[in-house]
Amino acid sequence: MSASDLSNQIRRLRFEHGEMTQQALAERVGVTRQTIIALEAGRYVPSLLLAMRIARTFGVPVEGVFQYNGE
Amino acid sequence: MSQLQKYAWFNLAVAGVAVVVYLVLVPIIGPEAALGAFGVCGLWGFGGAFLREKSPAKVVWDERERMIWARSTRAGFAAFWGVFVIAAMAPFFVLGPEGSISVKILPWYVLFGMFTVWVVKSLVILLLSRRGGAHVSE
Numbered sequence: 001m002s003a004s005d006l007s008n009q010i011r012r013l014r015f016e017h018g019e020m021t022q023q024a025l026a027e028r029v030g031v032t033r034q035t036i037i038a039l040e041a042g043r044y045v046p047s048l049l050l051a052m053r054i055a056r057t058f059g060v061p062v063e064g065v066f067q068y069n070g071e
Numbered sequence: 072m073s074q075l076q077k078y079a080w081f082n083l084a085v086a087g088v089a090v091v092v093y094l095v096l097v098p099i100i101g102p103e104a105a106l107g108a109f110g111v112c113g114l115w116g117f118g119g120a121f122l123r124e125k126s127p128a129k130v131v132w133d134e135r136e137r138m139i140w141a142r143s144t145r146a147g148f149a150a151f152w153g154v155f156v157i158a159a160m161a162p163f164f165v166l167g168p169e170g171s172i173s174v175k176i177l178p179w180y181v182l183f184g185m186f187t188v189w190v191v192k193s194l195v196i197l198l199l200s201r202r203g204g205a206h207v208s209e
Contacts, residue, residue, distance in 0.1 A: 031133035
C-alpha cells in the first residue's frame with residue numbers, strides 16, 4: 001500500500017475543532033508536528049494506533065478520518 | 072525542522088569540517104598524517120544531544136522518526152558494505168593476486184566505512200524527512 005491509497009480529513013477536522021493547530025494535535029496524539037504535516041500532505045501512512053488516537057481526538061471513527069482508496 | 076533533521080545536519084557539518092581540515096593539512100603534513108583530521112568526526116558523539124527529550128510535552132521521537140532512523144541506518148550500512156567490498160577487492164585487481172598491502176591500511180577501512188555510514192545515514196534522514204518520512208509505516 002502506498003500513501004496515495006489513503007486520503008484523510010485531518011486538516012478539515014482540525015478546523016472544525018476550534019481551528020486546532022498542527023502542534024496542538026501533535027501534542028494530543030503524541031507525535032511531532034512534522035508527522036502531522038506529512039499526514040495532511042498524504043505523504044505518510046500512520047500506524048493503526050496513531051490513526052485511532054487521531055480519530056479519538058476528533059471524536060469520530062477511524063473511517064471518518066482516513067479513507068482507503070485502493071482496490 | 073525536526074530534531075532528527077538537526078542531528079543529520081550536525082553530522083554532515085562535522086563530516087564537512089573533517090574533509091576541509093584534511094584538505095588543508097595535506098599540503099602541510101602529507102596525505103597520510105593528514106588523515107588524523109578525521110578525528111574531528113569524534114564530535115558525532117555529541118549529536119545525541121539533539122535527540123534527547125527536552126520536556127515531556129515536546130515529542131522528539133515518534134513512529135515516523137523511528138522509521139526514518141531505521142531506514143537511514145539500513146541505507147548507511149548498505150553503503151558501508153559497498154565501500155567495504157570495493158576496498159577489499161580493489162587491491163586484488165590493482166596489485167594482482169600476488170600483490171600485498173600494509174596492514175596499517177585496515178584501520179582506515181573501518182574509519183572510512185563508518186564515515187560512509189554516518190554521511191549516508193544523515194543524507195537519507197534529510198531525504199526521507201523532506202519527502203514526509205516514507206510511504207508506509209513499518
